[in-house]
Amino acid sequence: MVSLQHLYFAYNKAVPILEDVNLSLRPGRIYGLLGKNGAGKSSLMYNICGLLFPASGSVSVLGHTPALRRPAFLQQVCLLPEDFEMPPMRISEYLRMYAPFYPHFSHEAFENYMKVFGMPAQQSLQALSHGEQKKVLISFTLATNAKLILMDEPTNGLDIPSKRQFRKVIAGGLQEDQCIVISTHQVKDLDSLIDEVLILEDRRIILQESVSGITEKLSFRQVMSLEETEMPVYSEGSLKGYAVVAVNRKAEQSRMDMEMFFNAVMTEKEKILSLFQR
Amino acid sequence: MHFSFHRFILLLRMQFAVNRRMYLLGAAAIAGLLLVYMLFRAANATFGFEFDIQEENFELSLCFLSLVFGTMIFRQFGAKTRRVQALMLPVSALERFAVAFLMVFIVFPATYSGIYVLCCAVTNLADAHLFGHPNQLYVFNGDSEVMTLKILYLILPVVLLSAIWFRKLTFVKTVVMLCLPVLVFSFFNSALGKLVVNSGSPANSGGAKYVFWNAMPFESFAVATTGRPGMETVYNVFLPAGQQWIFTLFAALIPLLFLYLAYLKLREQEL
Numbered sequence: 001m002v003s004l005q006h007l008y009f010a011y012n013k014a015v016p017i018l019e020d021v022n023l024s025l026r027p028g029r030i031y032g033l034l035g036k037n038g039a040g041k042s043s044l045m046y047n048i049c050g051l052l053f054p055a056s057g058s059v060s061v062l063g064h065t066p067a068l069r070r071p072a073f074l075q076q077v078c079l080l081p082e083d084f085e086m087p088p089m090r091i092s093e094y095l096r097m098y099a100p101f102y103p104h105f106s107h108e109a110f111e112n113y114m115k116v117f118g119m120p121a122q123q124s125l126q127a128l129s130h131g132e133q134k135k136v137l138i139s140f141t142l143a144t145n146a147k148l149i150l151m152d153e154p155t156n157g158l159d160i161p162s163k164r165q166f167r168k169v170i171a172g173g174l175q176e177d178q179c180i181v182i183s184t185h186q187v188k189d190l191d192s193l194i195d196e197v198l199i200l201e202d203r204r205i206i207l208q209e210s211v212s213g214i215t216e217k218l219s220f221r222q223v224m225s226l227e228e229t230e231m232p233v234y235s236e237g238s239l240k241g242y243a244v245v246a247v248n249r250k251a252e253q254s255r256m257d258m259e260m261f262f263n264a265v266m267t268e269k270e271k272i273l274s275l276f277q278r
Numbered sequence: 279m280h281f282s283f284h285r286f287i288l289l290l291r292m293q294f295a296v297n298r299r300m301y302l303l304g305a306a307a308i309a310g311l312l313l314v315y316m317l318f319r320a321a322n323a324t325f326g327f328e329f330d331i332q333e334e335n336f337e338l339s340l341c342f343l344s345l346v347f348g349t350m351i352f353r354q355f356g357a358k359t360r361r362v363q364a365l366m367l368p369v370s371a372l373e374r375f376a377v378a379f380l381m382v383f384i385v386f387p388a389t390y391s392g393i394y395v396l397c398c399a400v401t402n403l404a405d406a407h408l409f410g411h412p413n414q415l416y417v418f419n420g421d422s423e424v425m426t427l428k429i430l431y432l433i434l435p436v437v438l439l440s441a442i443w444f445r446k447l448t449f450v451k452t453v454v455m456l457c458l459p460v461l462v463f464s465f466f467n468s469a470l471g472k473l474v475v476n477s478g479s480p481a482n483s484g485g486a487k488y489v490f491w492n493a494m495p496f497e498s499f500a501v502a503t504t505g506r507p508g509m510e511t512v513y514n515v516f517l518p519a520g521q522q523w524i525f526t527l528f529a530a531l532i533p534l535l536f537l538y539l540a541y542l543k544l545r546e547q548e549l
Contacts, residue, residue, distance in 0.1 A: 051365055051549040071280055074368035085359040087296040097292045101285065101368045 001027050001148065001179050002048060007057035009040075009047055017043045019203040021057070027147070028176045032194035033183040034262050039200045041183040042082070045150045048181070049079050062147055075102055078146035082153040086125040086133050094125060094136070104145035113139035113169050117162065131157045138166065142173045149180045155189040163189045191258035199265055207265060209276050211256050217275045218264075219248040220257045233271055234264035247275065280370035289369050289377045296354075308343065309393050316401035326411025327401050333420035336394050341429055343390055345456075348382045348437035349448040352544075356445050361549060371545035378441075378544075379537070382434055391418070432529070435536035442543045467493055475501055496525025 002025035009018040017040040025031060035041045046052040047059055050066030050073065059066050064073035087094065091114075099105040114121055117135040125133060134157050141149060155163050163186075170193055174180060181198075184190055197214065199207040223229050224241035234245040243257065245264045265272050294301070315335075320327040354364040395417055402415040433456055440452040471490040478488045478501075491500035491512055498517065502510040 046549055049366065051362065053548055069365070069371075071282070071285065071368045071370050071373075074366060077366075079362065079366050081359070081362045083359045084363060085357065088299055089295060093295060097288075097295050098367075100288050 001025050001062060003058075003060045004048070005058045007047060007059060008055045009043055009052060010055055011043075013055075016055075016203055018047070018054075021204050023198070023205050023208065025148075025179050025181065027179045028174070029179055029195040030170065030174060030193055031179070031181045031196050031198055032187070032190060032258065033181055033198045033200065034185075034187065034258070035183075035200035036266070037185075040203060041200055042152055044200060045079070045152060045181065045183055048148075049077050049150055050074075051079070075104075076147040078102075078141045078144045078149050080137060080141045080149070080151040080154055082156060084133070084137060086128075086136070088124075088126050090124050091119075091121055091136060095140075098140065099143075102144040102146070106143050106145055109145070109173070110139050110143035113142055113173070116169050117165050131159060131162065134158060135162060135165075138169065142169060145175070145178075147178055149178065151180065151182045151184075153184055153186070154182060155184065155186045167193055187258040187262060191256065194258065197258070197261070199262065201266070201269075206269070206273060207276060213276070214261060215248070215254055215256050216251075217248055218256075218261070218272075219246050219252045219254045220244070220260060221246065221254060234260070234268050236260065236263065279372050281372045281376070282370075285369050286373045286376055289367075289373055290380065293377055293381065305389065305393060308390070309397055312339075312394060312397040313400065316397055317404060320401050320405040320409050320411065326405040326409055326413050327398075328411075329414040329416055329420075332398055332413075332416035333422065336391075336398075336416065336420075337422060337426040339394070340387060340390055340426060341433065344382065344386055344430055344434060345437055345452065346449060347386045348434055349441050349452050351378045351382055351438070352441045355442065355547060356448075358549065365547060365549065371541060371547075375541045375544050378438060378540075382438060383430075387430065431533055435533040435540065439536050439540040439543065442540055442547070467495070471499070474499075496528070497522055 002023065004021050004023040007018055007021040007023075008016060009021075010016040021044065033041050033044070043052060047054055048061060048066060050061075050069045053067040062073065062076055064070060066073065066077070087097075089097070095107070095110065099107070099110075111121060114136070117139065119132060119135050119139070125136065128136070134154075138151075138154060141151070155166055158166060167190065170180065182190060182194065194211060196210045197207065198205055218233065221229060221244045222238070222240055222242070223244055229244050229246050230249070232242075232244040232246045236243045243260055245257075245260055248254070316327055319331070323331075354360045398416055402413060405411045405413055436456055437452055440455050441448055444451040468490070471493045475488050475490045479486060486503045488501045489504055489510075491502045493499045496517060498514055500512055500514045502512045504510065
């Protein structure tokens with residue numbers, strides 16, 4: 001579905017943002033794109049959807065070259081930006097104006113998503129708060145039935161119940177032929193959704209691994225003292241003792257803590273990456 | 279080049295829907311300003327709001343306001359928040375360009391002309407019945423509309439290009455972009471003309487000399503003989519009409535080049 005090969009990108013030639021990025025994304029999966037501030041997550045997403053053009057390397061999305069931004073490509077790719085501005089019109093008019101550009105747009109799905117978010121269908125967009133506008137935009141993005149959906153910090157600005165509603169909407173809305181990439185720092189909001197983790201660091205993807213693959217190699221535990229666990233790879237003090245990431249030698253089942261995992265990768269990069277080298 | 283008439287219509291409809299408030303308020307503001315100016319002129323000028331003044335005002339204001347409107351046609355590309363959404367909309371660059379072209383070249387001039395004539399008609403009635411100046415009403419029945427259209431044809435492509443090129447201070451930069459070539463052209467035209475005349479003098483001049491008067495490339499060259507002040511004789515040399523077409527063709531092609539550049543710039547828009 002998405003294939004990036006030896007992608008180089010820079011706003012300024014002297015300071016590359018992405019270097020030799022190789023990535024392959026498959027349909028039917030939700031990818032979590034993680035990285036520090038300024039790592040190039042948004043730039044990578046913009047390269048995938050054709051908002052930025054690579055300096056070299058190739059990007060192929062659904063058989064299209066994104067930089068050409070052909071309508072047939074844009075009908076199948078939808079981006080939910082972190083910052084946005086809604087036009088001064090009612091929700092119904094917004095639908096009337098924008099939905100016809102997407103041939104697979106489902107009005108029924110849009111109404112369902114809006115219901116899940118508890119949003120009224122007949123209201124002026126300008127009268128809504130930023131969070132509410134975001135819910136409209138999320139509903140619209142999912143209702144386009146685009147094959148590739150890119151979301152940049154989708155839970156920023158959403159209140160606590162809305163984050164749960166967001167997870168419900170995404171989990172229920174994904175189809176077999178669709179792929180969703182979520183770039184976020186709010187990993188705790190989304191870690192139950194994500195199928196595969198992408199970590200962007202040092203201008204390249206340093207790790208692409210499924211959640212099941214990660215929990216197969218690593219175990220995530222809560223212990224009272226560090227002696228209770230055999231050679232933790234990474235640990236963090238917590239109120240209940242220690243949160244620990246350890247090598248999963250006994251094939252234990254544990255629930256992945258994405259924030260812990262990301263911190264572990266950042267601090268013990270070589271140790272952890274060596275576990276996933278194929 | 280991808281073009282779908284259906285998407286073009288959708289985009290045009292969206293252009294009106296998104297900018298509806300601005301267009302309506304703008305039209306009301308223009309009509310208000312025109313009426314205030316026209317009625318003031320009708321009430322205070324000796325001969326009221328005359329036909330020639332109506333015509334002259336129309337031409338100047340049409341050119342100026344078309345420039346202002348044109349610089350705002352790609353405002354959705356100005357701020358990053360709007361830009362992302364505009365660029366991700368499934369339309370081709372050609373469809374975007376066609377909508378911008380239609381709005382700037384046809385819709386705005388036609389709408390403005392309608393507003394102007396309406397205001398003129400109201401003023402004309404007031405002028406005749408209240409202020410006692412029975413002036414003829416201007417309804418595009420002057421002599422120089424064709425010249426105005428030619429000027430619009432020359433400047434609007436530049437306006438379209440700079441509207442997509444410059445994200446900030448578009449109007450100011452467009453005015454500079456329009457004025458700079460005119461200044462450079464005037465300077466070199468005059469300098470070249472003076473160089474050609476140099477210190478030439480007519481045969482049996484009796485001390486008189488030629489001085490450069492004015493020139494238009496591929497059209498005419500005028501020199502004057504110096505004599506007593508106020509007694510200069512001006513000689514105009516015209517290129518035969520059959521050969522002037524080179525310049526006409528050249529001048530007509532320049533706007534097309536700018537239009538093509540605007541299309542290319544639109545196509546290569548990045549975040």
